[in-house]
Amino acid sequence: MIPETLQDRAAQYASGSMTPVEREQFDLILEFHDELREFGAELSEVAAAVTLATLPANPVLPSPGIKARILAKLSEHPQQTSSEGFVVCGTDGLVRWVNPAFTEMCGYTVDELRGKNLGPILQGEKTDRETAARMRNAVKAYQPCRETILNYHKNGDPYWVEIAITPILDDAGEPLWLVAREHERADLLPA
Amino acid sequence: MDPDSEIELSAEIDLLQKIGQGDRQSFEALYDRFSGVLFSTAYRVLNNREAAEDVLQDVFIQIWEKAALYDSARGKPMTWAITLTRNKSIDRLRSTQRRNRLQDDLLHESETVDQFDDRSSFDAVSSVETGGLVRAAIQKLSKDQREAIELAFFSSLTQTEISERLGEPLGTVKARIRRGMMRLKELLGPRC
Numbered sequence: 001m002i003p004e005t006l007q008d009r010a011a012q013y014a015s016g017s018m019t020p021v022e023r024e025q026f027d028l029i030l031e032f033h034d035e036l037r038e039f040g041a042e043l044s045e046v047a048a049a050v051t052l053a054t055l056p057a058n059p060v061l062p063s064p065g066i067k068a069r070i071l072a073k074l075s076e077h078p079q080q081t082s083s084e085g086f087v088v089c090g091t092d093g094l095v096r097w098v099n100p101a102f103t104e105m106c107g108y109t110v111d112e113l114r115g116k117n118l119g120p121i122l123q124g125e126k127t128d129r130e131t132a133a134r135m136r137n138a139v140k141a142y143q144p145c146r147e148t149i150l151n152y153h154k155n156g157d158p159y160w161v162e163i164a165i166t167p168i169l170d171d172a173g174e175p176l177w178l179v180a181r182e183h184e185r186a187d188l189l190p191a
Numbered sequence: 192m193d194p195d196s197e198i199e200l201s202a203e204i205d206l207l208q209k210i211g212q213g214d215r216q217s218f219e220a221l222y223d224r225f226s227g228v229l230f231s232t233a234y235r236v237l238n239n240r241e242a243a244e245d246v247l248q249d250v251f252i253q254i255w256e257k258a259a260l261y262d263s264a265r266g267k268p269m270t271w272a273i274t275l276t277r278n279k280s281i282d283r284l285r286s287t288q289r290r291n292r293l294q295d296d297l298l299h300e301s302e303t304v305d306q307f308d309d310r311s312s313f314d315a316v317s318s319v320e321t322g323g324l325v326r327a328a329i330q331k332l333s334k335d336q337r338e339a340i341e342l343a344f345f346s347s348l349t350q351t352e353i354s355e356r357l358g359e360p361l362g363t364v365k366a367r368i369r370r371g372m373m374r375l376k377e378l379l380g381p382r383c
Contacts, residue, residue: 081259
């Protein structure tokens with residue numbers, strides 16, 4: 001059963017009454033909460049049906065030149081081919097879930113990581129201790145943080161990764177989860 | 192879902208998959224299929240052609256960038272595109288704080304009156320069958336639920352602002368919107 005506070009947020013998300021920041025946070029929850037994603041999809045279908053039903057019978061059309069304008073801009077916008085790595089931790093800082101992109105990045109599966117503290121597993125000899133400490137402190141205090149750090153793949157290879165940690169709070173401001181979005185920075189590895 | 196709708200859905204998912212592989216022809220086909228609805232959606236929120244065209248451009252660029260990441264578990268392609276369009280339109284409306292001017296426009300711009308009748312309410316609906324069914328479902332909501340959902344959908348207000356507007360606690364407003372949308376889901380069933 002989905003808690004009412006999350007059902008409320010799903011309704012808020014689908015109806016369009018979320019702010020961009022709230023929406024970004026909710027998108028993170030949808031990444032790992034299967035039941036909520038299904039519920040949110042159902043409400044989004046309702047919202048789309050209402051939107052379609054309230055449009056005029058004869059649609060207003062964009063200017064003819066818009067299509068060409070958009071097509072001309074496509075080459076400036078590279079397509080995203082792989083999703084970011086996501087890690088969800090409980091308020092105890094231990095892993096609850098990771099997505100396949102994260103597994104691809106570090107080599108560890110969700111079953112290998114669930115219930116564990118990621119730092120000692122992924123950090124190694126050349127990981128900057130101060131950066132690791134800043135991340136640890138942010139997690140303990142449920143504060144958002146963004147850092148770039150050297151981690152180590154399961155096979156021992158180092159990789160740089162940009163990590164953005166976001167605490168997900170309930171309506172009373174109490175933390176529910178910590179979500180980390182991770183983006184590999186291959187450009188930072190020495191050639 | 193009826194067989195025609197299933198074929199249509201499958202064609203749209205196929206187009207998105209091809210767009211995700213960089214296929215421009217599929218992108219053009221999706222534009223031809225979606226642009227009228229998406230532009231109308233943006234125009235309904237923004238009431239400004241230029242702003243709606245900017246939003247349409249942003250939405251299609253985002254579709255191009257993220258087509259490979261499209262997840263059908265989050266909704267049908269058209270639902271995904273409508274959600275993107277509504278969100279971008281509402282964000283734009285909020286950021287430019289044109290709300291008061293829009294209300295004036297509503298009263299004075301004949302073009303708007305001709306096209307939308309009353310853009311701030313559920314009374315203006317299309318005459319197609321689905322529109323009629325959705326309208327009938329909306330009429331079955333309680334007055335409080337309808338009012339809260341109308342404001343959430345068409346006013347560009349956040350839930351906190353809706354709560355202030357209605358003079359009701361935030362929790363009450365949230366519950367009305369949630370229950371109203373769940374009731375609509377129940378009433379509309381697999382049609383939506």
